[in-house]
Each structure stands twice: as C-alpha cells, then as structure tokens.
Amino acid sequence: MTRNNESLISDRARLLGPKLPTFYEEPVHIVKGEGVWLWDADGRKYLDCYNNVPHVGHCNPRVVEAIHRQASTLNTHTRYLHDGILDYIERLTGTMDASLNTAVLTCTGSEANDIALRMAEAVTGKRGIVATDATYHGNTALVSQLSRSNIPSAGFGLDRFFRFVPAPDSYRNTDPDGSNFADAVTTKIEELKASGIGFAALVVCPYFLNEGFPNHRDGWLKPVAETVRKEGGILICDEVQSGFGRTGTHFWAHQKMGVVPDVLTLGKPMANGHPVGGVVTNAETMKVFRSGFRYFNTFGGNPVSCAAAMAVLEEMDDKKLMANANRVGEYARGRLEAIRQKYDCIGDVRGSGLIFGAELVLDRESRKPASAFTDRLVNAMRHRGIILSRLGRGKNTLKIRPPMPFTVHNADLLFDTLDEVLAETPLIQ
Amino acid sequence: MTRNNESLISDRARLLGPKLPTFYEEPVHIVKGEGVWLWDADGRKYLDCYNNVPHVGHCNPRVVEAIHRQASTLNTHTRYLHDGILDYIERLTGTMDASLNTAVLTCTGSEANDIALRMAEAVTGKRGIVATDATYHGNTALVSQLSRSNIPSAGFGLDRFFRFVPAPDSYRNTDPDGSNFADAVTTKIEELKASGIGFAALVVCPYFLNEGFPNHRDGWLKPVAETVRKEGGILICDEVQSGFGRTGTHFWAHQKMGVVPDVLTLGKPMANGHPVGGVVTNAETMKVFRSGFRYFNTFGGNPVSCAAAMAVLEEMDDKKLMANANRVGEYARGRLEAIRQKYDCIGDVRGSGLIFGAELVLDRESRKPASAFTDRLVNAMRHRGIILSRLGRGKNTLKIRPPMPFTVHNADLLFDTLDEVLAETPLIQ
Numbered sequence: 121m122t123r124n125n126e127s128l129i130s131d132r133a134r135l136l137g138p139k140l141p142t143f144y145e146e147p148v149h150i151v152k153g154e155g156v157w158l159w160d161a162d163g164r165k166y167l168d169c170y171n172n173v174p175h176v177g178h179c180n181p182r183v184v185e186a187i188h189r190q191a192s193t194l195n196t197h198t199r200y201l202h203d204g205i206l207d208y209i210e211r212l213t214g215t216m217d218a219s220l221n222t223a224v225l226t227c228t229g230s231e232a233n234d235i236a237l238r239m240a241e242a243v244t245g246k247r248g249i250v251a252t253d254a255t256y257h258g259n260t261a262l263v264s265q266l267s268r269s270n271i272p273s274a275g276f277g278l279d280r281f282f283r284f285v286p287a288p289d290s291y292r293n294t295d296p297d298g299s300n301f302a303d304a305v306t307t308k309i310e311e312l313k314a315s316g317i318g319f320a321a322l323v324v325c326p327y328f329l330n331e332g333f334p335n336h337r338d339g340w341l342k343p344v345a346e347t348v349r350k351e352g353g354i355l356i357c358d359e360v361q362s363g364f365g366r367t368g369t370h371f372w373a374h375q376k377m378g379v380v381p382d383v384l385t386l387g388k389p390m391a392n393g394h395p396v397g398g399v400v401t402n403a404e405t406m407k408v409f410r411s412g413f414r415y416f417n418t419f420g421g422n423p424v425s426c427a428a429a430m431a432v433l434e435e436m437d438d439k440k441l442m443a444n445a446n447r448v449g450e451y452a453r454g455r456l457e458a459i460r461q462k463y464d465c466i467g468d469v470r471g472s473g474l475i476f477g478a479e480l481v482l483d484r485e486s487r488k489p490a491s492a493f494t495d496r497l498v499n500a501m502r503h504r505g506i507i508l509s510r511l512g513r514g515k516n517t518l519k520i521r522p523p524m525p526f527t528v529h530n531a532d533l534l535f536d537t538l539d540e541v542l543a544e545t546p547l548i549q
Numbered sequence: 550m551t552r553n554n555e556s557l558i559s560d561r562a563r564l565l566g567p568k569l570p571t572f573y574e575e576p577v578h579i580v581k582g583e584g585v586w587l588w589d590a591d592g593r594k595y596l597d598c599y600n601n602v603p604h605v606g607h608c609n610p611r612v613v614e615a616i617h618r619q620a621s622t623l624n625t626h627t628r629y630l631h632d633g634i635l636d637y638i639e640r641l642t643g644t645m646d647a648s649l650n651t652a653v654l655t656c657t658g659s660e661a662n663d664i665a666l667r668m669a670e671a672v673t674g675k676r677g678i679v680a681t682d683a684t685y686h687g688n689t690a691l692v693s694q695l696s697r698s699n700i701p702s703a704g705f706g707l708d709r710f711f712r713f714v715p716a717p718d719s720y721r722n723t724d725p726d727g728s729n730f731a732d733a734v735t736t737k738i739e740e741l742k743a744s745g746i747g748f749a750a751l752v753v754c755p756y757f758l759n760e761g762f763p764n765h766r767d768g769w770l771k772p773v774a775e776t777v778r779k780e781g782g783i784l785i786c787d788e789v790q791s792g793f794g795r796t797g798t799h800f801w802a803h804q805k806m807g808v809v810p811d812v813l814t815l816g817k818p819m820a821n822g823h824p825v826g827g828v829v830t831n832a833e834t835m836k837v838f839r840s841g842f843r844y845f846n847t848f849g850g851n852p853v854s855c856a857a858a859m860a861v862l863e864e865m866d867d868k869k870l871m872a873n874a875n876r877v878g879e880y881a882r883g884r885l886e887a888i889r890q891k892y893d894c895i896g897d898v899r900g901s902g903l904i905f906g907a908e909l910v911l912d913r914e915s916r917k918p919a920s921a922f923t924d925r926l927v928n929a930m931r932h933r934g935i936i937l938s939r940l941g942r943g944k945n946t947l948k949i950r951p952p953m954p955f956t957v958h959n960a961d962l963l964f965d966t967l968d969e970v971l972a973e974t975p976l977i978q
Contacts, residue, residue, distance in 0.1 A: 135638040136653070137653070138840075140627065148630065149629065202557075202579065222564055228657075261663055274842070276710060415693075416569075421565075422822065
C-alpha cells in the first residue's frame with residue numbers, strides 16, 4: 121500500500137518498535153534511485169552525496185542484470201561446488217597483498233567483524249580488543265561492544281574485553297607520523313595485560329571514517345601496526361566503509377596507510393546493496409580459525425551474492441571509478457576549501473577521493489564543534505535536494521560519501537547549494 | 550571460469566580455507582535449479598528432497614521477478630521511509646498470535662538469534678540460556694555457543710551462560726505430554742540459578758528439526774513453556790527451519806506445539822534464498838530491547854529483501870503450498886511406512902508436512918543408530934539423482950525437507966529410488 125509520511129512514521133513505530141532511527145527531522149520517503157539520484161514519493165529529486173552502499177550507483181544496470189541472471193539460474197549454498205565464489209575471491213584478493221589470499225563470505229559487515237574478533241582469539245589465545253572511542257563496527261552481541269556511542273545494556277558481559285583509545289583528531293592534536301596513536305594503543309594493551317585478559321587485536325577503520333576521517337599522511341598506521349605485532353596481537357582493518365577504491369588513491373585504505381592487516385573485513389558497498397560481507401585473511405589465520413570452528417553461513421557466498429559482488433568489481437574496472445573518485449574528490453576538496461575561505465564556521469576541510477567533508481566550528485580559535493548548527497545545515501540541505509550527513513565525535517563533520525560515479529558537475533551542484541545554505545543559516549549553537 | 554570438480558575442490562581449499570564442509574563423498578557441482586529440480590555441470594538432473602531455503606521452488610519466477618523489479622527501482626536502508634518493510638511485517642505478523650506484532654528484519658537467522666538472546670537478557674536481566682544438546686541456531690560468537698556439535702574453541706568465554714538438556718527422542722524415550730522435557734529444563738534452570746548466572750531463556754526449534762524431528766503430539770511444548778514462564782524466563786522459538794507452513798498443519802510449528810513464544814526467529818526460507826532473517830516479538834519486549842540498543846542493520850529490511858520475502862508469502866497463498874505440504878507429506882509418510890514394513894533397518898518413520906524421514910537402526914531391538922549405513926545410503930541416493938541428507942544425534946535419520954511445491958509424483962520417484970537403494974545396500978555398520 122502507499123502511505124503518507126504520517127502513516128509511515130506511525131506504522132514504523134507500531135511494526136518496527138520505538139526508537140528506530142531515521143535520517144532528518146522530517147524523514148524522507150524515497151521510492152526510486154538511479155546512479156547518484158534519488159526520488160521521493162512526491163517526485164522530488166535528490167542528489168545523493170551520502171550513500172556508499174550503492175557503490176557503483178543506485179540500481180546499477182550491470183549489478184541488477186547480474187542478480188537477475190543468477191537468481192533465474194541458481195541460488196544455493198556453498199555445500200555444493202560452484203565457480204562463482206571462487207572466481208570472486210580470486211579477483212577480490214587479487215587487489216590485495218599476496219598474504220591476504222583466503223576469505224569467508226558472510227551477509228553483513230557485522231557478521232564479518234564477529235568472525236574477525238574470533239579469529240583474533242583463535243590465533244592469540246587472548247580476548248582483549250582495542251578500538252577507538254568514536255567508532256562503529258556492527259551490531260552482533262560481540263561487535264556492538266565496539267561502539268561507545270551505543271553502550272549496550274544487554275551484552276552478556278562482553279564489555280570487559282574491550283578498551284578504547286581516543287579517536288585520532290588531526291584538527292586538534294598533532295600526531296604527524298601516528299606515533300602518539302601507537303602510544304595510546306600501547307597503554308591500553310598494557311591495561312589489558314595487567315588485567316589478565318591479555319591482548320588479541322586492534323580493530324580500526326584505516327581511514328577512521330566514523331571518527332571524522334582525520335587528515336593523515338600516507339603510511340600513518342605503520343607505528344601502531346608495529347606496536348600491535350610487537351605486543352603479540354593482530355591488526356584487524358575494517359574496510360566496510362573505506363574500501364573498494366573509495367579514497368581514490370588506493371583500492372584499500374590500509375594500503376594508503378602503509379600496512380597489511382592480518383584480517384580485513386568488508387561489507388556495505390561490496391555488492392551494491394545486495395547483502396554481502398566478507399573476511400579476508402592469510403592462510404595461517406584461516407587455518408587456525410577453521411580448526412576451531414565449523415563455521416558455515418547458509419546465505420554467505422551464494423551464487424547470486426557472488427554474481428552481484430563480481431559485477432561491482434567489473435563495473436569499477438570498466439568505468440574506472442577509482443580514478444574518477446580521485447579526480448572528482450580533488451575537485452570537491454578544492455571547492456570546499458574555497459567555501460572555507462568565505463565562512464569562518466568551516467574549520468577544516470578533509471578527505472581523500474570520494475570521502476570528503478568539513479568540520480564546522482563555533483569559531484576557528486576555540487575549534488569548538490558547531491554540532492547543532494551542523495544538524496540544521498544537514499536538514500536545510502535535505503530541503504534543497506541534497507542528501508548528506510554528519511559524523512565525528514562532535515557530530516559536526518559533514519560526511520560526504522556519494523556513490524562512486526559522482527561527477528564534477530554533481531560536485532558543483534552540491535557546493536553551489538552548500539554555499540547558498542551557509543549564507544542563509546545563522547551560526548547559533 | 551569453468552572448473553572441473555578436482556579444480557573446484559582444490560581452489561576451495563586454497564581460497565576458502567580448509568575444513569569447509571561439502572555434502573557427499575563426491576561433492577556435487579550444481580549449476581542450475583528450477584522448482585524441485587537441480588542440474589549439475591554434466592547436465593545430470595537431481596530431485597531436490599533436501600533444500601528448504603528455496604521454499605517456493607528453485608528460481609521461483611514470482612520471487613525472481615520481485616527481486617528484479619525492486620532492484621531496478623530502489624534498494625536502500627530503513628533510515629528512509631518505505632512502504633515495503635511495513636507491508637511485509639503487517640502480512641507476516643498477520644499469520645501469528647496477536648501478541649506477536651512487531652519485528653526486526655536482519656539478513657540471516659544467525660543475526661536474528663543473536664538479537665533474540667539479547668532480548669532475553671534485556672527483559673530478564675539474566676544471561677542463562679537453555680537449549681537441547683543436538684541443536685544448531687547459527688554462527689555468531691554468541692549463538693554458535695548453542696551448538697554442542699561444534700564447540701567453539703574461541704568464543705570469548707560465552708559458553709558459561711549456556712546449559713543443555715538431552716534432545717527429545719520420541720523413538721527411545723516416552724514423554725507423551727512433554728512433561729519429562731519440562732522437568733529436564735527445570736533442572737538446568739535450577740543449575741543456572743544456583744550458579745548465580747540466573748535464567749533468561751529457553752531456545753528451541755518447536756519441531757526439533759536438528760534433533761531429528763521426534764514425533765510429538767500437538768501441544769507438546771505446553772508444559773515446558775509454563776515452566777519457563779514460572780521461572781521468570783522467556784521462550785524463544787527458532788522457526789528458521791520449521792516455519793512458513795513446512796509442517797503442513799500450521800503456518801508456524803509453535804502453533805502446532807500449543808505455545809506462543811515471547812520471541813520468534815526466522816531465516817532460511819523467508820525470501821527463498823535472498824538473505825533475509827527476522828525477529829518477531831511483542832511490543833513490550835521490543836520496547837525494552839530498543840531502549841537498551843540502537844540496533845540498526847544496514848541491509849536488514851531493505852526494499853529488495855522485503856519484496857522477495859513478500860513474494861514468498863504471496864506464492865504460498867496463491868499456490869496453496871501449506872495444504873500441498875500437508876497432503877504430499879501424508880502420502881510420503883504412507884509410502885515410507887510401507888518401505889519400513891519391507892526393511893528391518895528402518896526403525897521409525899516421522900514427520901509432518903514436508904519435513905519427514907526415517908530413523909535407520911542396526912536392529913529394531915537395540916535401536917542402535919545405523920550411522921555409517923545412513924551415510925552410505927545418502928551417498929547412494931545422490932548417485933541415483935536424489936538429493937537428501939541425514940541428521941539427529943546419531944546422524945542416522947534421513948532428513949527429507951524439499952521445496953514446498955513437491956508433488957506426489959516427486960514423492961514416488963524418491964521412494965521408488967529409496968526402495969531400490971535399500972535393496973542393494975548391505976546393512977553393515
């Protein structure tokens with residue numbers, strides 16, 4: 121049936137329960153998508169500058185066709201033999217360091233991270249996990265412990281295994297080579313060791329997407345990776361957001377940050393919205409994990425999911441979407457920097473490729489986050505037909521992370537609108 | 550690329566890691582499916598008597614068309630408003646007791662059970678979980694603890710919250726009204742209370758599918774449900790396998806067993822292989838859960854998943870597949886009973902609707918499981934073009950659980966072949 125917004129909101133509360141988050145003060149009722157565009161039920165068109173799941177564009181014809189073709193032919197599980205999963209993992213791991221050569225396919229990034237933490241326990245015999253205090257890695261009982269913004273009241277006491285370091289903040293703290301971050305992690309590792317829990321892994325998004333993607337020079341994770349290995353733990357890179365060419369310069373953000381993770385987790389954009397996630401690791405870690413578990417995932421790695429995921433890689437190659445991300449991202453940061461010259465509230469411009477944004481502050485001296493202002497800005501942009509969001513510890517960083525076919529022309533529309541909205545929106549916190 | 554079986558097997562070991570299970574001594578390379586039929590790479594046709602995920606038939610045109618149509622229109626997440634998820638949950642919960650009126654959609658049954666256990670903790674403030682010793686409820690760190698057949702060596706110490714009762718066995722133990730089962734659960738609840746952990750929930754498949762679907766009269770779960778509530782816990786019914794009309798007489802097996810669960814979990818057949826799972830509960834439990842967690846699942850409840858799941862419900866109604874399951878299931882058990890008269894190795898015929906099978910024993914007196922024989926039988930059936938499997942504590946129960954459009958004609962082919970294979974296969978353990 122077709123509901124109006126009022127009925128949609130009340131039926132959501134009734135059928136999905138209270139407190140289910142929506143975006144915006146006035147939630148959007150999206151009914152159609154194509155490329156970088158979305159349409160609401162009133163026929164209004166929005167430029168999507170936020171959604172990274174439709175990586176190669178909303179309703180990408182190649183992906184839709186791959187799903188349709190394979191769903192019409194066969195959809196079953198990995199207890200039968202099939203070429204699809206093998207072809208996909210061969211091609212996927214071909215983009216990585218030679219040591220990352222074996223994978224488990226799941227349906228979500230949460231499932232992937234849930235496996236990654238168990239791999240860490242299996243390999244090290246320890247359970248202590250370190251992460252940043254402004255991150256998110258998923259929703260299972262185990263991995264939801266990694267979100268300090270969402271401390272679970274029911275979590276089977278798993279919180280005792282987790283320790284948090286302050287999220288890197290390149291705008292306020294100087295840490296040019298990442299050694300301060302490594303020192304902070306060392307402190308938490310020592311705490312874990314002293315407590316008797318021991319140290320198993322550091323889990324990070326190598327581009328710190330949820331933390332507000334601080335500006336770090338290439339290779340910035342090297343010191344902390346060294347620390348982690350020296351202390352007997354493993355490095356888990358969660359590239360659910362940062363991977364698949366998003367940063368424009370490298371296919372994987374861990375490559376940009378100069379490290380090879382022991383375990384790499386994938387999700388969101390992997391199959392353009394078809395539910396696919398995965399864990400890639402080295403043969404030795406996989407062997408230890410598979411000796412401890414008879415892990416099987418009914419839907420994971422099914423032929424349709426693999427066809428959808430393969431179509432994403434093919435589309436990226438064919439359309440040279442990583443190069444596009446690099447080129448359009450540079451142009452976008454240039455325009456954003458020009459806007460920064462005009463408005464004092466823009467404290468810092470950041471990003472790489474098609475993850476970019478700006479931190480909004482009450483003034484450039486105190487650098488105090490303009491959180492409420494950023495919220496108003498995001499809502500005002502929505503009313504002007506631009507979909508974006510905000511994130512970071514103070515929720516004051518514009519999070520701009522569009523589908524990869526985003527163009528210079530799209531960037532112009534985004535920043536022309538932002539310029540207008542900034543001119544109209546008073547900076548009152 | 551197209552690999553031969555040898556290359557498929559060696560590439561699996563290389564790319565997916567060791568110990569990834571396949572079915573059969575000689576794994577099957579399936580390339581095509583339609584209705585109740587599968588084809589291998591050599592063009593050989595198999596009658597699928599095993600796979601419950603393609604609930605309304607392999608490559609069901611209505612489901613494929615629904616996926617294609619919605620994937621071409623819009624695929625996004627539940628932070629925007631959309632009718633699809635609301636229409637689906639309205640229709641889904643319409644098949645249930647009025648108290649089961651709110652849902653969370655996930656991508657897998659594992660994710661659903663992971664939520665269910667946290668709901669139990671949120672509602673009761675306790676963490677002790679009781680299950681049977683021959684069950685399976687999924688693969689996350691938390692729910693993999695429920696599988697005694699797969700004791701995880703790495704599981705963050707979560708095993709301390711779980712207690713196991715012997716799986717019901719209607720063939721060897723008398724428990725006509727389920728009160729012995731209730732007593733066994735009471736003992737484990739008392740253990741949990743004495744240990745200081747406390748009691749949160751009993752988790753069962755109401756038709757005990759993994760335990761070998763013992764013959765229980767309707768209403769058999771009533772005593773244990775009463776016990777669970779009296780002891781302050783909640784009843785979680787995992788209907789990943791038993792639901793969606795599988796038993797022929799009721800849409801949900803918990804209805805057949807005379808109880809209303811506090812939490813119901815769903816998965817496998819829900820969207821015919823498209824990765825969808827879900828948790829259905831009452832408004833109060835949902836409220837308590839959502840107060841404790843900001844649970845969000847990126848892919849869960851997306852428009853394509855909801856369209857696929859809705860198409861399954863529509864197809865079931867249109868084709869009257871539950872009535873078909875009832876009719877064909879009765880016919881099948883009749884034929885199986887006739888075969889039992891002929892072969893001493895068949896100890897017990899069981900099932901309801903399109904879950905049926907027989908327990909194979911070395912002799913009818915000792916009732917000792919003919920495990921190795923059952924394995925040979927399953928492999929011999931595969932070579933005759935019949936796909937089925939075995940399960941239960943002794944892995945000696947034929948597990949026959951075909952797609953729901955299975956016909957009397959299909960059942961004849963299955964049992965004619967079984968008859969031939971039994972005549973040829975020597976009963977040597």
